[in-house]
Amino acid sequence: MAINMRVRGLYLIKLVFSCLLIAVFCGGVASIYYYIESNQLMNKELKQRHEGMLEQVRDNIDFKLENAIQSLFTLKSSSELLNYSRSNGEDGYVNTQVYNRLRAHFAVFSRLGYEIDVLRRGAQTVITPEYTVGVDKYLAERGLDANVVLQKLSAMTSSQTLNVYNLQTWKTESKTSGVDEVNLVFTLKENGVVNVYYFISFKNSTLFPQGGNDSYSLSIGDEVVVSKGASAADSVSAGNGAYTLASKRLPNWIVSYLPEVPVSSAEAKQLKIKSVLVALITIVVGAVFAVAIAYMTYRPVRRTLRQVIGDSLNEQASLAESQDEFGMIRNITNTIRRSNQELSTELHRYREPLRGKLLRDLITGVLSKDDAAKQLLQMNMKHLLDVPVCVALLHLSDEYGGFMIDHQIIEGLETLIGNETEAAPGAEWVKIDANRQALLLFDPEDIDVPAMLQRIIHEVHRAYPIRMTVALGNQADSVEDAVMSYHSALRVMEQLMPMNRKHLLTEQDLEKAGATGFYYPLDLEKNLINAAVSRNEHEVRHILQSLVGRFDFDHMDRSSFHQFMYAMQSTVYRIAQQLNCSMEELFQEESPIKGLEQCRSSEQLIEALMLVFVQIFEASDRKSKSLDHLLTDSMLQFVHTQYVRDISLQDLAQHVKMSPNYISFMFKANVGQNFKDYLNSYRVAQAKLLMEEGGCTVNDIAARVGCNNTNTFIRIFKKEEGLSPGQFIARKFRQAE
Template sequence: MRLIPQSLKVYKQKSIFVKMLFLFNLFILIAILSFGYVSYTQSSSMLVEEVVKSNNKYIEQARDNIDATLASVDNLSFQISLQSQVRRALYLSETTWDLDQLLFLDVIKYLKNVKLSNTLISDIWIQFYRYPIVINHESKYNIDYYYEHIYETEPSVDWHAASQSHYGLKPVGRFETLSYGIGSSAVTFARTVPLSEINPMGVLYLNIKTDDFSSMVQRVSDPYPAFIYTVDASGEVLFNSKVRSDQDELINAVKGPITGKVKQIGAKEGYLTEIIDGTSYQIVFTSSKINDWKYISIVPTAFITEKANKIRQFTLAVAMLCLAGGLVMSYFLTNRIYRPINKIVSYIGLIGRKDEQAPGPSKEDELGFIDRIINYVYYENQSLRDSFEKNLPALRQKFVYDLIEGRVASEKLQELTVQIQLELRCDSFQVVVFETVGFTLDDKIGPYPHDVLETIDRLAAESVAEAPMAVYSIRKRNDKIISLLNLDYGSPKPEMIVDFIRKVQAYFEREHARTFTVGIGNLYRTAEEVPLSYVEALSALRYKVVKGDGSVIFVDEVNKPSERSLIYSIDTEKQLINGVKTGNLDALRQHLLAIWGENLKEGDFTPEMIANLFQALVGTAIRTIYEVQSTTEAIFGASFDLYKELNKHTRLQDKQSFIESTFRTISEWIQQKKQGQSAKLFGQIQSYVENNYHLDLSLATLGEQIGLSPSYLSSIFKDITGMNFVDYINTRRVEQAKTLLRQTNDTVADISDRVGFTNANTFIRVFKRYEGITPGQYRQATGEDSR
């Protein structure tokens, strides 16, 4: 009982420390009680909110994992649709599809390799629209036989229906499948093929087992008692996490009502509390970013409140313990700690109270006494003044930094400059930014250590010694020095600024073989406008790609908008693409030189215009890659981004070299690929023409024999043979006619009929176009030579 009276007695003493300790400990006690009360009463709702947030995070993680998987499957299906054997099989006609069994064998092998290399895919097959065939990873089947005996689904689906329009990879639904006598539950996806045709010629199907999707969901739901499942737009459950307990069994039984509530809300994501059959559930749902699936997570509220009760009991015990400990600590602090504080104050009083007659209040507590001693030391102790003088350069640099960053107001400018003893003789400011070229400010640039900032300040002092201008410089990162120029607004004398900059450049080039690119902002009168000059100087530096490294760039000379744009025509783009495809590097180089000459011969272009030109050229390169049905990864390697690589080059010459190198690399890759494909096709074309040149040949008949569509064969014929189809046939016919003219006495009309011409007049006209003389003149000339 003596604790409270003793505490009040101490509190009434003069010491401010004792009073502060009392108030501090009182605050601690109130805080502990308030925290305990809030934790006790709000723990349940806070825990529910935390569990909901956690479930939301885990369900989004499950969604992102599955979306990423589906994106990879989408990419795989796209690659399958571009595969050459698959495309050839799709183009086969109704009359020739059963003649090329080796082609179907290649497609079966390819699908089998796809399935083996992608463990998620349980079944994969292609259904053709032109003829009643289904090809999967095992064999080729009649469509009716396949769906009746090889692959059966529950519920049943009309697989014969053909789509009249294209669509990307999309889910068909969940089915109980029986494939080769093995039953499983799977989600089926479909994509029409090929994309190059207006109407689909077939459809690619892939199956992924629901157990694989469930495993993805399970990995993120294991740490919490959450039950996660997925539904499509119709509300059908596609898959869910595994049933691990009776609680999960209960949740699994109420999926239908919960799905109905989520669909009724109609939002893409959200949270709700629902009571079903007397049981409360916390429900979180979100939507897929790539399809119409919804992911739903369910946690029983009872599981959360059970933990909240335990937290309440623990909080109550801790609050009581802290309350008791706080009371004991308050007594200890107020009764024990004051003694050493009192001794310290007394000691300061003995050695520091010099002036007994100093004016001040008659009653003084410890804080007032200490404050008076500090003031005395500050104004009387020379060591503190020396320390202040030593720190003046750092304070001035901090002031300049704050000024260019816009943290100094005009009304405070005079006060601050007086405090740090900085002389601003003029009323205006201009910012100059020196940017290093090929080195950093941390580099050693000579045999002796040099501070670049000190060197620039020294050169500035020499340049403006007799002029109405002051220069203050600071370092910005390791590649820029910012000089703040204080000038007279009425007579700024720009020639003096240029002279200062030239001296700095000349010194570093002469002494250290280093150079700077310099950007200069406009002149402004107020402190608030200094950041504008700084931003303008940085904007001027961006034009180094136009002006070149080591240039001095005023913002006024580069901010004028250009009346033209850097671009090239569609015809030029086609010529570039054709040059790359054909491997004509000389023509490609000439087209690029023409683009450089047309766009870069004038100096009134901006960095944005240059960036647009070169990004357009990169777009042309990517378009070329897509036209030859390849990817940047196949040509340049994995994770190679042409736009990112272009942005790594800052100089105009480097950008030009990069574009030329990119087109050259693509062209070389195309030619290497063509050598393998063209040799086989050329042999087939040559063999067929050699045996049938005397017949009425066309691209359609030739394409039918070698398994290619007429349009596709026409587009590649010249690349393979070096001439168009008509010239190739006529050349072979003329060569055979020359042989017959030399070796037989047949008439021109007979020879014309034997080599495949419709009439003698056509034969004579074609012969003269290719040989320069008529058939009769040729026979006469060769007859004379033989004589």
């Protein structure tokens, strides 16, 4: 059993493993999706933060630039600067006034991070808020070539009212302050003439945020004016992800910003940790659901397995141990299929060919002449249409007078008769019923039919322990009229075989018997047989009175009376056939028909005959009870072996090959309960045995006794025992303690 339990759980292991793989895959997909979505969201937030940072830097630069320009226009409008722009030569007084004016604004300049210096066109001295200095020295302190700068200044003749020129396209370190600066020169027209140059120097530390490794740059057009760290403008040109923004005050001023890293390592690490957690949580939850789904999926497989194999798993140990449940079911199905094929082959061996069925329907009168002709043409038997035919009816019984002949003997007879009829122009062997066969002989005029039949009878009696009687009918002109020959043979057999011990009977024998015999109408005999089989004593007596009243019993000669006895013997014989009984089963002692000779009047004859039929009634009743007992045993055996399946009354009826209504009546009559109640009671009894053994849940017990629904099992159990299965188990446990 351990081996089979391992086999039984192999498919479940595969199922759980497959579901777990799906859960792991889904967890990985969920983790990757979460990582991508979160990374995109974080990058979006980071971009917004960087863009906000760049806007602050741009606004700071615009604010300083706006203040510088406002200061520039304020200075330009002052009387000191107006006098300075109009003076000629080096006027110390005017220069001092300009110096004082610039000095007055120095605190504001310093606080805002810039400085304004002035130079009059043609002058040799630059005036700053701190001192006055020569032009050459002023420019040299800023690392500029005086000749180049002065040449550029002299060329400043722009028509614009305000013009800004960048005198420094690279970073320089002021020799006086020691800090990086950006130096710009502004020109303002007065009366259409540029007389004064305004030098504005912005300190880098006031333009960009300090600290950190982020890079900033300020460009005018395509020219980088100043930068902090790596040139962000170069990164923009190279497409390296720097952010850019134009100045609101001067649109050709471009501020660039390049973060140190797009995403901080701490944020990236945290995102990875969260993604791993999402994967683990998804896998754990998915694993729980996977196991639950696997067991739910496996449940019908387990139920099917139990229904197919039942509790006899040890009998299946020969199946491949490495296979799973479906492998076991597949092997069992293949075994069943092979058995069905073998059964089909076996049935095919004993199935009557269509050719034989056609001939049987033809000679027994089931087919009309027109239908017979059509079907003979369809079966390629056209050559038999216009051929004379003679039918010989063969009656077989065992050496004790019984009617059950082994099918192997029948096959042997077919072979033997086939060998004997090889010389005949044509012969067909047709089965009529279990004990009678018909032999159709075509063109019988060319052979000695009685002699051939005598040889067949002799060979049969010599080879097999059976008794065969052959009745030969009159010859018919064609196979379409074979029904006449068959009925002729049937009449000979029915009337002569009970009273004649000959093995070959013919119409001539019937004529001889009819010349001196007793006339017994077939319809009257048929009615008598039906009344006897149905055990209708009143009808039997009525028919016997009518039969005996047909002749004068007091003046009947001995030969005629013997014919009457033979006729009664024949009728009783046919009744035995209808009841499927032998003469020994009908009459346990010697047949009472022989006692008819002692009768001296019609009344005594009728009573003696009724005594015969009473014994037939009693034998029929014994047979019926015996059959009822066998039927009951068969029905109970079916329930006891198949209760683990979901069986119904229809299944039982198919098993015993009877109608469901009749089986329902017989089951209740012989068992005392209807089928459903008995099945439920038996299932509950088996369930109680399993509960006493222990080790099984209520669900398992329900499945093992054929209840697919546990709630239905609980309801049936409570109805039978008065308490639920759980209460029953608990009571057993308390009793055991």
